[in-house]
Amino acid sequence: MAGAGSAGAQRSWARARRWSRSRGAPGALAALALVCAGCGSGGGASPPAASAADVTVTLRNVAFNPARVSVRAGQTVLWRWADGGVPHNVDFGAVTSGDPTTSGTYRRTFAAPGSFPYRCDVHDGMKGTVVVG
Template sequence: MPGSGAPAASGTRQAGAGGESPSAAGSVSIKNDAFTPQLLTVKAGTTVTWTNDDEEPHTVTSDANGPLHSPGLDTGAVYHFTFTAPGTYTYLCTIHPFMHGTVTVTP
């Protein structure tokens, strides 16, 4: 979340195994209790897809009041979110709070 408040973002909030990825331009793998890449930079309008490649469930959840709120993602499940506004979005796994990631959205 940027320092001037939470930016607007719209989510194609989908979770489930398989399925097609919407206009994939950014992707994050969840494996070995880590988000890879941990730091991702994309342009506004980009849909980012998180895929759980781990053997245990994980979440993608914004720190504070951000827009990311995935359900628990089992192995093979995906979560999509479209970032519509520039800013810095930090997130974590609520099941494993030591797991952190950041998406920086540029104009």
């Protein structure tokens, strides 16, 4: 009995290895093609990492500095609190940095073109706009 069970296991193992080999090579080739697709001969610098901020807005003197920024779709804006303990937040309406706080950063990546006004909930006159082209 032990011999019959081990023969069945060997056949299953052989089938699994054949299946793995037949599907592994195309997968490896697809991955290699994706890697090589990014190796064009443009000679330009690499684009910044997706997590890096493309534009920084500083919250200082009860204002967003600069109040209006322009980015391309896919770029990231970083807001940095630097107002000596004065609480602020960044509020786009449906999207917000959260409750007002006195320190920290908030990061948002803009996927679609448009004009995105925002404000601080604590200070009525503290407003800004992100323009995505």
